[in-house]
Amino acid sequence: MTLFRFPWAILGFLVHGCGYAAEMASVDSVRESLRPRKFISFTPDPLRILNGNTITNVLVRADKDFWISSSDEVFQFDGNDVNTFPVIGLPEPKYPESQFEAIIENSNSELFLISFTGIIYKYSKKEKAFTRITPRSPVNKDGIEVMSSYIDDEDMIWIGYSDGSISRFDTRLKTLSKMDIKLSAPIISILGGHRGVHFVDDSGSIIISPKPIDGRGLNYFTCGKALSPFSAGFIGRAGEIFLGTKGDGVWKAELANEKCTLEKAFAKKDEKIGTATIHDISSAWNHRDDLMLISSDSGLFITNKDEVLAIFDRSNSNIGTNEILTARGVGDAGILAGTYTGLKVLKKTNVEVITDFAGNNSPSVVATTTSPQLGTYIADYSHVYKLSQGTREVSIQEVILSTRSARGIMSLEANHENLWIGFRNGHLLRYTPSSGEVATYSTDFKKRRMPPISAIYAAKDGVIYIGTFGGGVYSLSNNLIKPLSSENTLSKDKILQITRFRGIGIVAFTERGTQLIDIDGEEETVSRKRLSMLSDLPIWSSDESQTSRWLVTPKHGVYLQTRNELGEFSSPAQVVPEELLKRLVIYAALVDRDDIAYISSNRGIFKRLRDGTFHKVLKGSISNSVTFDFGASGVDEKDNILFGGTGGLVRIGYQEGSRGPDNQALRYTKTLVNGVARQIADSDFEGLHLIIEYPVKVLSFHYSMIDFTATDDFKYRYKLSPFDPDYIDGGNDGSATYTNIPPGDYVFHVQGANSAGVWNTDGIAMSVRVLPPLWRTWWAYCIYAMSLAAAILLVKKWYDTNVLRIQADEIARERTIAADSALDEMQEQLEAQDSLVRNIRERNIATFDTVAKIIQHRSDYVPDELSAEIMRGSCTHVHALALLERSLKYYNDSLFADLHAFTADCLSDLSVAHEHSGSVTTINEVTSELISAENATLIGILIHELLSNAFQHAFPENSHARYLRVVMSYEDASADGSVKVRLKVQDSGSGIPEGIISELPGLSLVRQVVDHYRGVMEVASSNGTVITITCVFRTNVTTHSVSS
Known part of the structure; x- marks a missing residue:
C-alpha cells in the first residue's frame, strides 16, 4: 500500500511545486511592474494649486473626475481645471489638519461630505458649494468625533464615532438616525464584505452585522490588541481583514469559527512597514483587487495579501515626502497620494530611466x-x-x-x-x-x-x-x-x-x-x-x-x-x-514581437501601434531625461526595449508595452452659457447635446484628455460648425469661447493631439441648439405669415374695391354722360313737344276765341232774343273750353288737366263778367291732382256751367254775405280704368225755386250729362243752393260722349 502511495505523493509534490513556482513567477512579474522606477511623480499644472494644502481625502469617479478635500475646502479636478467649492455653514476650525473625515458618492452620483463633528454636507449644483443637510450629530457630546464612515449597496452611510456608537444616514431620504449597536472603543473602520458590515474599533473588537438596519444576527469577535491602537482597516477579496496601527505596522485578522486570529502582516519580509503608523488602506486598482495601497508615515506601500511589492518614499522616488495620508488608484495603474504638502500624482509607466551606472551618474x-x-x-x-x-x-x-x-x-x-x-x-x-x-x-x-x-x-x-x-x-x-x-x-x-x-x-x-x-x-x-x-x-x-x-x-x-x-x-x-x-x-527604431515600433528622436521616444497611430512614450525634456544623439538601441534578454544616449539608458518593458497605450479619453468637462454652468445631456439617439435659450452672449466649452505623464504636450483644435469654416488651433488650453452666437443648430467638434503630436481626427462632437427668440420661433413665423396673408388680402380687397370704384365711377361717368346726353336729347324732344303742345294749345285757344267771337257776333244779328241767348251761352261754353285748354299739361306722353287751375280761371272770368261779383267770396277746393284730359273736358264743362248759373241766378243785387264754394274730389273707382268724381257747388244765394231747374238751360245740360253717365245729382235749396254730383267716367264712353 505504501508503494502505491509513494508515486502519488511524488506527483502531488510536483504539482504543488509547479503551482508554487507559477505563483512566485506571477508575483515576480507584478513586483517587476511595480518597481518605483516604473512610476513617475508628475503633478499637472492645475493641481499645483493644492501645494501646501493638507490632503486627507480623495474620491475617484471613474471616467469623470476626482474630488479632494483639504482642511476647509473641497476641490474638483476634471482633467483640465481645478474647481474650488466652499463648505457653507462650516464651524470654526477645530481640527487643524482637516475637518472632513470622508467624501462619499451614492449611486445617484450625489456627493456627501462627512465632517469630524458629525455634520453631513451635500454638494449643491445650484449653490456650487457643499451645504449642510443635518442640523447636528446624533451624538451631541463634547469630545466625541467621527472616526470612520462607509456607504453600502443601499446608499446608506454608516458613521462610527469615537465613543463606539454608530449612526446611519439615508442618502435618499436625507435622514440621520442613531443605531443601537455600540462598541466599547472608538470605531476606526467600517468595512463591507460578503458576511455583512464590519465595525472595527481600535482595540481589535469586530462586530459583523448581516442585517445592519435592525441590528439582528450580530457576530462579535475579539481579536486582541497590537502593541499600539489600530488606526485603519481594509477587507480583502477573500474576506481577510487587514488592520493598520499607530506605530506597529499592519496586522492581519482571520475570522473563523467565531474566533479571531491576529498576526503581524509583512513584518518578516519588510521591517520598514513593521514599525509604520498606518493612515489609510485601500484597494490599489479595481482590476487588481488583491493589491492594496497602504499610506503611512514611512511612505506608500503596494502589497498583496502576503508581502510588500513596492515602496515609494523620498529615497527611491521623487514623491518628496514619506508622510502619505491617503492614496487612491486611478486609471490602469496611476496613484493619487495625499500628503501634508499637497496632492502627488504617481503615474505607472513601462518606461524606466536609468541614470546611475555603478557610480557613474553622467553616462553617455x-x-x-x-x-x-x-x-x-x-x-x-x-x-x-x-x-x-x-x-x-x-x-x-x-x-x-x-x-x-x-x-x-x-x-x-x-x-x-x-x-x-x-x-x-x-x-x-x-x-x-x-x-x-x-x-x-x-x-x-x-x-x-x-x-x-x-x-x-x-x-x-x-x-x-x-x-x-x-x-x-x-x-x-x-x-x-x-x-x-x-x-x-x-x-x-x-x-x-x-x-x-x-x-x-x-x-x-x-x-x-x-x-x-x-x-x-x-x-x-x-x-x-x-x-x-x-x-x-x-x-x-x-x-x-x-x-x-x-x-x-x-x-x-x-x-x-x-x-x-x-x-x-x-x-x-x-x-x-x-x-x-x-x-x-530620428536616431533609431526597434520593433517588438507585437509589431509595435519604438522610435528614438530629438524629442523623446514615440511608439507606433499597428493601427498607425503615434503616441509619446517619453518626453525628452522631463527631469532625469536622456538625449538619444548616439543612436544606441537594442533589446535585453527579456525583450525589453533599450535606448541609450547622453544621460543614461531608457528601458521600456515589453509586457506593458504590448498592451498598447492608455486610453486617453478626450471628453467634455463643462460648458458655460453666459457664465453659468450648464449640464450636457447625453442620449443614445442624440448623443451629447445642449439646448440653449437666446441670447447667447458668451458660450464656453471646456474639455480635457488626461495623461499625467505629458499633459503639456497635449494640443487641441476645435470648430463650431457651421460657425467656423475650419478648425481653430487651441494650443494646450482645453477651452474655447464664443460670443454672440445667433440662433440655429451647431455641432462643436474637438480634436486632440496626444503627447506624440498626432491628431485624433475622429475627436468628439456635441450638438448645440440655440433656441430662437420669441419673435423668431415657428409660431411667430406662422403669425407673420398669417398677418402677411391678411395684409395681402386687405390690400387686394382695397385694390379690388378701389379698382371697382374707379371702374364704377368711370362707368357712372360714362352713363351719366350718356344719361345727360339722353336727357339733353329728351329735353330737346320735350322742349320740341312742349313747343308743339304750346303752339297747338295756343292755336286751339285762339281757335276757341275766334269761334266765340264769331258766335258772339252772330248773336248780335239773330232776330229773336231766345236764339241770341242760346248763342251767347254757346259762346260761354267755347270760352270755358279755351280756359280748359290753358290748364292742360303734357306728362309721360299723355295730356292731363289741372282742374284746380281751371276752376280758378273760371271763377276769375265769371267774377269779371258779372258786376256784383266783387262782393262774392269764392272758395276753390277743387283737387290739385292732375286728371286725364279725356275725363277733364266733361268735368270742366260741368264746373263751368254750375258756376256760371250760380253767378247769374244765385245772388240778387241786395243780398249780403255772399260766397261761392266749389269742392271736387277724384279717385279711381276700379281696376278697369274708371274714375269716380264727386263735385259739389255751394252758394249762399237765394236758392233755386222749386220746378225751375228743368227750365234753366245750364242746369238742364248738367242734368243730361249726369243722367247720361248714370250719375247722381242732388240739389238742395236751404240757405242757398248746394248741388252735388257724383259720376263714374270711363275713358271710351267719355270720348264717345264728347264726340257725340
Whole structure:
C-alpha cells in the first residue's frame, strides 16, 4: 500500500511545486511592474494649486473626475481645471489638519461630505458649494468625533464615532438616525464584505452585522490588541481583514469559527512597514483587487495579501515626502497620494530611466548588445556595463577590462561566447565573460592599423564583420582580420551600421547608401534587386520582425516594409505623420514581437501601434531625461526595449508595452452659457447635446484628455460648425469661447493631439441648439405669415374695391354722360313737344276765341232774343273750353288737366263778367291732382256751367254775405280704368225755386250729362243752393260722349 502511495505523493509534490513556482513567477512579474522606477511623480499644472494644502481625502469617479478635500475646502479636478467649492455653514476650525473625515458618492452620483463633528454636507449644483443637510450629530457630546464612515449597496452611510456608537444616514431620504449597536472603543473602520458590515474599533473588537438596519444576527469577535491602537482597516477579496496601527505596522485578522486570529502582516519580509503608523488602506486598482495601497508615515506601500511589492518614499522616488495620508488608484495603474504638502500624482509607466551606472551618474551610452548566453551589455564612452535584473531593481555592474584601450568606445556586439568592443583608435577588443579573458586586435593580417571601429556584426557562421569610419568593412575569422576586396565599393566608406536583411543578406549602411556585404542564401542578382528598392534612402539604422522591416533615416522619417505570405517585402512607405516629421531628427527604431515600433528622436521616444497611430512614450525634456544623439538601441534578454544616449539608458518593458497605450479619453468637462454652468445631456439617439435659450452672449466649452505623464504636450483644435469654416488651433488650453452666437443648430467638434503630436481626427462632437427668440420661433413665423396673408388680402380687397370704384365711377361717368346726353336729347324732344303742345294749345285757344267771337257776333244779328241767348251761352261754353285748354299739361306722353287751375280761371272770368261779383267770396277746393284730359273736358264743362248759373241766378243785387264754394274730389273707382268724381257747388244765394231747374238751360245740360253717365245729382235749396254730383267716367264712353 505504501508503494502505491509513494508515486502519488511524488506527483502531488510536483504539482504543488509547479503551482508554487507559477505563483512566485506571477508575483515576480507584478513586483517587476511595480518597481518605483516604473512610476513617475508628475503633478499637472492645475493641481499645483493644492501645494501646501493638507490632503486627507480623495474620491475617484471613474471616467469623470476626482474630488479632494483639504482642511476647509473641497476641490474638483476634471482633467483640465481645478474647481474650488466652499463648505457653507462650516464651524470654526477645530481640527487643524482637516475637518472632513470622508467624501462619499451614492449611486445617484450625489456627493456627501462627512465632517469630524458629525455634520453631513451635500454638494449643491445650484449653490456650487457643499451645504449642510443635518442640523447636528446624533451624538451631541463634547469630545466625541467621527472616526470612520462607509456607504453600502443601499446608499446608506454608516458613521462610527469615537465613543463606539454608530449612526446611519439615508442618502435618499436625507435622514440621520442613531443605531443601537455600540462598541466599547472608538470605531476606526467600517468595512463591507460578503458576511455583512464590519465595525472595527481600535482595540481589535469586530462586530459583523448581516442585517445592519435592525441590528439582528450580530457576530462579535475579539481579536486582541497590537502593541499600539489600530488606526485603519481594509477587507480583502477573500474576506481577510487587514488592520493598520499607530506605530506597529499592519496586522492581519482571520475570522473563523467565531474566533479571531491576529498576526503581524509583512513584518518578516519588510521591517520598514513593521514599525509604520498606518493612515489609510485601500484597494490599489479595481482590476487588481488583491493589491492594496497602504499610506503611512514611512511612505506608500503596494502589497498583496502576503508581502510588500513596492515602496515609494523620498529615497527611491521623487514623491518628496514619506508622510502619505491617503492614496487612491486611478486609471490602469496611476496613484493619487495625499500628503501634508499637497496632492502627488504617481503615474505607472513601462518606461524606466536609468541614470546611475555603478557610480557613474553622467553616462553617455553609445551602444547596447544582448546575447541569450551572455545577457545584456551596455557601453558608454569609456566603460562597459552589464545589465542585471533582480527581484526589485535593475542593477548596472561595470565590467572591468584589464586594458588601456578602454577609452573612446564606439561599438559593441555579443555572440554566444564573446563580447566584442570597437574603439575610436581602431582597436577591437574581445572579452570572454566566462573566463574574464581579454584580447585586443589593432591591425589587419598585413599589420596595417585599422580606422575607428564604428560598427560590429557577429554572423551566425562565426565571422565578425567590422565596420570602420572611413576604411570600409573588415572581417574577422580564425583570428585574422582582413579587409573586404579592394574592388568592393565599401573600401573607403564610413560605416554606420552592419546588419542582416532577411531575403537579402548582410548589408552595411553608409553615408552613400546601403551596400551588400554577403548574400543570404539567394542568388546575388536576386539580393541586389531586392536591395535596389532601398537605394534612394539614406538609411541610418534598421530593425526587423517576422512581418515587417523598419528603416530609419535621420531627416526623412521612418520607412516600413511589410512582408507578404510569399516572404517578399513591399516597397518602403513613410509612416511618421507629416506634422511630426517636420520637428524630428530620428536616431533609431526597434520593433517588438507585437509589431509595435519604438522610435528614438530629438524629442523623446514615440511608439507606433499597428493601427498607425503615434503616441509619446517619453518626453525628452522631463527631469532625469536622456538625449538619444548616439543612436544606441537594442533589446535585453527579456525583450525589453533599450535606448541609450547622453544621460543614461531608457528601458521600456515589453509586457506593458504590448498592451498598447492608455486610453486617453478626450471628453467634455463643462460648458458655460453666459457664465453659468450648464449640464450636457447625453442620449443614445442624440448623443451629447445642449439646448440653449437666446441670447447667447458668451458660450464656453471646456474639455480635457488626461495623461499625467505629458499633459503639456497635449494640443487641441476645435470648430463650431457651421460657425467656423475650419478648425481653430487651441494650443494646450482645453477651452474655447464664443460670443454672440445667433440662433440655429451647431455641432462643436474637438480634436486632440496626444503627447506624440498626432491628431485624433475622429475627436468628439456635441450638438448645440440655440433656441430662437420669441419673435423668431415657428409660431411667430406662422403669425407673420398669417398677418402677411391678411395684409395681402386687405390690400387686394382695397385694390379690388378701389379698382371697382374707379371702374364704377368711370362707368357712372360714362352713363351719366350718356344719361345727360339722353336727357339733353329728351329735353330737346320735350322742349320740341312742349313747343308743339304750346303752339297747338295756343292755336286751339285762339281757335276757341275766334269761334266765340264769331258766335258772339252772330248773336248780335239773330232776330229773336231766345236764339241770341242760346248763342251767347254757346259762346260761354267755347270760352270755358279755351280756359280748359290753358290748364292742360303734357306728362309721360299723355295730356292731363289741372282742374284746380281751371276752376280758378273760371271763377276769375265769371267774377269779371258779372258786376256784383266783387262782393262774392269764392272758395276753390277743387283737387290739385292732375286728371286725364279725356275725363277733364266733361268735368270742366260741368264746373263751368254750375258756376256760371250760380253767378247769374244765385245772388240778387241786395243780398249780403255772399260766397261761392266749389269742392271736387277724384279717385279711381276700379281696376278697369274708371274714375269716380264727386263735385259739389255751394252758394249762399237765394236758392233755386222749386220746378225751375228743368227750365234753366245750364242746369238742364248738367242734368243730361249726369243722367247720361248714370250719375247722381242732388240739389238742395236751404240757405242757398248746394248741388252735388257724383259720376263714374270711363275713358271710351267719355270720348264717345264728347264726340257725340
